[in-house]
Amino acid sequence: MNPRTPLRALKLLAITLALAVPLAAQDAAPDIETLKKSAPKVFIDCSRCDIEYIKTEVTFVNYVRDPKEAQVHVLITYQGTGGGGQEYTLSYSGQLEYKGIDDVIRYFSNRTDTDDEVRQGIVKTLKMGLMAYVARTPIARRLAVTYAPPEKPDLGPDKWKFWVFNLSFDGHFSGQKSVSEHSFDIGFSANKITPNLKLKLAVEADYEGDRYVYDGETTISNRESYEFDGLLGWGLDEHWTVGAFFEVSSSTYENVRLKFNPEPAVEYNIFPYSQSTRRQLCFQYRLGLESVRYREETIFDKMSETLLQESLSVNLNIKEKWGSITTSLSGSNYMHDFSKYQVNLWAGISVNLFKGLRANLTGGGSWIHDQLNLVKGEATLEEILLRRRELATTYEYFVMVGLSYSFGSIYTNVVNPRFGSMGGGGISISMN
Amino acid sequence: MTIIPSSSGTSRFSVRRRTVFVGLVLAGLLFLGQGLARAQAPGQIPPPPPPPPPALLVFIDAPGLDPLALTKDLGFVRPVPGPEDARVLVRITSRPVDTGTEYSLSFVGQHEFVGVNDELRASSGPGAGPEEGLKAAGQSLTLGLVRYVARTPLSMNLRIALMDKVSPTAVSDPWNFWVFSLSAYGMFSGVSTYSSQMYFGSFSAQRVTESFKIKLAAGGMLQKDQYDLPDYQYSSSLDSKYVRGLSVKSLGDHWSIGGGFVVYSSLFSNVRRGIELMPAVEYDVFPYSQSTKKQLRILYQVGLKSFEYFEETIFDKTRESLWGQSLTATLELVQPWGTVSTSLEGFHYFHDLTKYRLELTSEISLRILQGLDFNLWGGGSWIHNQLSLPKAGSSFEEVILQRKEQATTYNYFFMVGLSFSFGSVRSNVVNPRFSSSGGSSIHIEM
Numbered sequence: 096m097n098p099r100t101p102l103r104a105l106k107l108l109a110i111t112l113a114l115a116v117p118l119a120a121q122d123a124a125p126d127i128e129t130l131k132k133s134a135p136k137v138f139i140d141c142s143r144c145d146i147e148y149i150k151t152e153v154t155f156v157n158y159v160r161d162p163k164e165a166q167v168h169v170l171i172t173y174q175g176t177g178g179g180g181q182e183y184t185l186s187y188s189g190q191l192e193y194k195g196i197d198d199v200i201r202y203f204s205n206r207t208d209t210d211d212e213v214r215q216g217i218v219k220t221l222k223m224g225l226m227a228y229v230a231r232t233p234i235a236r237r238l239a240v241t242y243a244p245p246e247k248p249d250l251g252p253d254k255w256k257f258w259v260f261n262l263s264f265d266g267h268f269s270g271q272k273s274v275s276e277h278s279f280d281i282g283f284s285a286n287k288i289t290p291n292l293k294l295k296l297a298v299e300a301d302y303e304g305d306r307y308v309y310d311g312e313t314t315i316s317n318r319e320s321y322e323f324d325g326l327l328g329w330g331l332d333e334h335w336t337v338g339a340f341f342e343v344s345s346s347t348y349e350n351v352r353l354k355f356n357p358e359p360a361v362e363y364n365i366f367p368y369s370q371s372t373r374r375q376l377c378f379q380y381r382l383g384l385e386s387v388r389y390r391e392e393t394i395f396d397k398m399s400e401t402l403l404q405e406s407l408s409v410n411l412n413i414k415e416k417w418g419s420i421t422t423s424l425s426g427s428n429y430m431h432d433f434s435k436y437q438v439n440l441w442a443g444i445s446v447n448l449f450k451g452l453r454a455n456l457t458g459g460g461s462w463i464h465d466q467l468n469l470v471k472g473e474a475t476l477e478e479i480l481l482r483r484r485e486l487a488t489t490y491e492y493f494v495m496v497g498l499s500y501s502f503g504s505i506y507t508n509v510v511n512p513r514f515g516s517m518g519g520g521g522i523s524i525s526m527n
Numbered sequence: 528m529t530i531i532p533s534s535s536g537t538s539r540f541s542v543r544r545r546t547v548f549v550g551l552v553l554a555g556l557l558f559l560g561q562g563l564a565r566a567q568a569p570g571q572i573p574p575p576p577p578p579p580p581p582a583l584l585v586f587i588d589a590p591g592l593d594p595l596a597l598t599k600d601l602g603f604v605r606p607v608p609g610p611e612d613a614r615v616l617v618r619i620t621s622r623p624v625d626t627g628t629e630y631s632l633s634f635v636g637q638h639e640f641v642g643v644n645d646e647l648r649a650s651s652g653p654g655a656g657p658e659e660g661l662k663a664a665g666q667s668l669t670l671g672l673v674r675y676v677a678r679t680p681l682s683m684n685l686r687i688a689l690m691d692k693v694s695p696t697a698v699s700d701p702w703n704f705w706v707f708s709l710s711a712y713g714m715f716s717g718v719s720t721y722s723s724q725m726y727f728g729s730f731s732a733q734r735v736t737e738s739f740k741i742k743l744a745a746g747g748m749l750q751k752d753q754y755d756l757p758d759y760q761y762s763s764s765l766d767s768k769y770v771r772g773l774s775v776k777s778l779g780d781h782w783s784i785g786g787g788f789v790v791y792s793s794l795f796s797n798v799r800r801g802i803e804l805m806p807a808v809e810y811d812v813f814p815y816s817q818s819t820k821k822q823l824r825i826l827y828q829v830g831l832k833s834f835e836y837f838e839e840t841i842f843d844k845t846r847e848s849l850w851g852q853s854l855t856a857t858l859e860l861v862q863p864w865g866t867v868s869t870s871l872e873g874f875h876y877f878h879d880l881t882k883y884r885l886e887l888t889s890e891i892s893l894r895i896l897q898g899l900d901f902n903l904w905g906g907g908s909w910i911h912n913q914l915s916l917p918k919a920g921s922s923f924e925e926v927i928l929q930r931k932e933q934a935t936t937y938n939y940f941f942m943v944g945l946s947f948s949f950g951s952v953r954s955n956v957v958n959p960r961f962s963s964s965g966g967s968s969i970h971i972e973m
Contacts, residue, residue: 182957224674288954479754487719491716504700509694511782513740
């Protein structure tokens with residue numbers, strides 16, 4: 096662009112100067128609306144955040160719809176902590192003119208925190224990490240940083256020695272004239288998690304009952320299960336873990352009166368465990384004893400049996416700026432008869448292909464040749480339609496593919512709650 | 528960490544005099560530089576100074592500038608006289624430029640912050656005095672130190688805020704805030720005896736600003752199920768299509784007016800073509816600007832509903848157009864003690880006031896005590912407006928698989944949960960070992 100008049104040249108020069116000088120003086124200050132135009136463009140990649148709250152609380156940046164448009168990409172990943180809270184890892188990566196300015200900051204929530212407390216903690220942490228970028232734009236001088244020294248004293252040593260206990264009860268009820276369903280589950284867990292030890296114990300009871308009325312006739316159908324689960328894991332180093340799984344269970348669906356299932360296990364993670372919030376590739380081998388008493392005689396004429404079973408699984412989890420991959424491949428077989436096996440594959444892939452275009456693939460399949468527990472005799476129509484009883488099958492699959500494309504305005508700063516979510520459209524699918 | 532050990536409860540320390548003594552010696556050493564500067568007059572008995580509050584130790588190398596003056600307002604920073612103990616080394620240099628003075632600030636992390644470095648620049652604007660330049664340098668120093676504080680427990684007491692109120696639409700946007708989206712999904716599942724297919728597709732266009740909201744969407748869904756057993760075969764399909772729109776104009780911080788329309792088709796509901804046109808007005812008891820914390824919205828809609836049915840209805844109709852009105856109250860609270868989202872909606876037709884529907888939905892999550900949480904999620908409806916039910920009725924499978932709408936006067940669903948946890952709250956340990964065996968969960972929102 097060639098300025099035609101000297102006046103215009105001067106004007107251009109003045110504008111260029113104003114933009115080039117990051118922290119201009121108060122007097123010559125452009126107003127806040129002008130400052131906001133040059134504030135960093137940020138993309139928040141977080142499936143569990145209250146995005147609208149973030150937008151109303153952090154107003155000194157601009158939010159964009161697509162990661163490729165952003166100057167700052169903030170990827171927020173989370174993992175459970177030993178105390179029952181969450182570790183949120185905020186990975187900042189500078190793009191375009193901020194390339195090379197990266198940071199990682201963590202926030203820990205407590206088990207007892209409510210949603211509001213957690214979102215306040217995330218916002219506080221998010222703001223701090225954004226300072227490195229905001230400090231390079233003129234809006235920086237309108238920021239106030241204040242500090243209030245803590246009032247509460249330190250909490251002293253942990254008298255619970257990392258043990259966390261949880262007791263929970265859930266009830267579900269639903270119905271209308273012709274159909275009603277209810278279910279209850281009650282559980283207790285005790286966990287102790289330290290950097291090298293993982294000890295988890297849990298008991299759970301589930302009950303589910305349904306009632307259908309058709310042609311004046313009432314059909315009632317139930318399903319119940321009880322389970323004790325134990326897990327002991329001992330970390331040898333950044334890659335190896337040894338331990339055991341232990342299960343005692345009973346289930347009407349699976350035709351199991353009582354199952355006793357100890358499984359020693361070993362796991363190897365190709366990436367160091369300390370990177371687990373972003374990437375994991377784990378191989379796990381288990382060798383277990385399965386001792387079962389059935390409720391009804393099985394198709395193999397058994398009322399009880401004790402068998403050895405082995406299993407191997409490979410899990411890959413990656414979360415990056417371009418998307419995420421979660422896949423799992425596992426296989427198991429009985430040692431007395433190798434033709435009694437099962438192979439499971441599960442994959443979830445979500446990728447930002449280019450600006451605005453996102454592809455999702457989620458799917459899983461199983462080849463099933465180890466249904467030793469099937470009941471002799473036929474199932475009723477209700478048992479089939481409502482899946483009250485395990486039926487013979489040799490496979491099972493589930494696939495979902497999706498493609499979504501957005502274009503238009505890149506800015507998503509606005510929060511407009513009027514008329515609620517009426518009239519929305521489209522589908523959004525997220526994976527956890 | 529980066530901080531000096533703080534006084535962990537004054538009463539405890541007053542009992543343990545030895546600890547106080549050790550604390551004082553440590554504090555004295557760390558404070559040597561400042562201690563000398565503030566030396567008491569001889570003969571006066573110095574009162575025991577309190578242990579220093581936790582702070583980020585910073586060494587500032589700024590020729591011609593006073594480090595104490597630069598950091599006097601920063602409660603989270605303590606300048607130290609030498610670079611050894613400092614967690615951050617800051618070097619500030621200046622050079623004259625046409626518009627005044629330009630300052631360069633370099634930040635270098637030490638000890639646990641090795642590798643955390645930054646470079647910032649600050650200057651006074653054209654025509655501004657030297658104190659403006661210094662102020663700008665001070666602001667850059669503050670902002671540059673935040674990323675270090677963020678890695679310490681001090682961070683939870685730091686507050687960062689923009690001093691001005693700014694409109695979210697203060698951006699240059701060539702699309703004028705219009706956003707368009709297209710999406711398509713397919714889902715397939717099965718076992719030897721059963722298979723299912725589902726397809727979704729949608730297109731949406733929307734423009735949302737503070738003063739006006741417009742949304743348009745069109746989409747469809749198709750579901751097919753097939754049961755195939757040796758002596759039993761059954762297949763069913765379900766499809767629905769819609770086009771809908773909404774526009775809302777803001778009238779101040781409490782009122783909105785607008786309206787919505789929908790054109791749809793649904794096999795489940797026996798509606799070949801339904802058209803609904805509903806102008807509406809809304810009042811929020813709280814200002815809309817507080818919507819992420821609290822909302823109590825009251826929405827009134829009045830309009831026309833027109834239906835064309837697949838099969839003749841129980842009222843011997845194949846088509847009809849009726850007027851109706853509805854009132855909805857929605858309460859949404861996200862507060863430190865918990866989250867509440869409740870909505871109550873009432874609707875009736877004008878031609879026959881006994882054709883009405885009342886619906887309540889609620890999602891509540893409360894912290895009753897530290898560790899004791901209560902959750903409720905559910906809803907119920909009193910249904911007396913089922914005008915579309917087909918005369919011919921439904922088969923057993925259609926009832927049990929919920930393929931067709933059934934006559935009812937009510938429906939409900941709710942979930943209650945109570946969870947009590949106790950024990951250690953202090954462990955921020957992340958231990959991912961043996962936890963990768965569980966699958967992921969998928970969440971679908973339509």
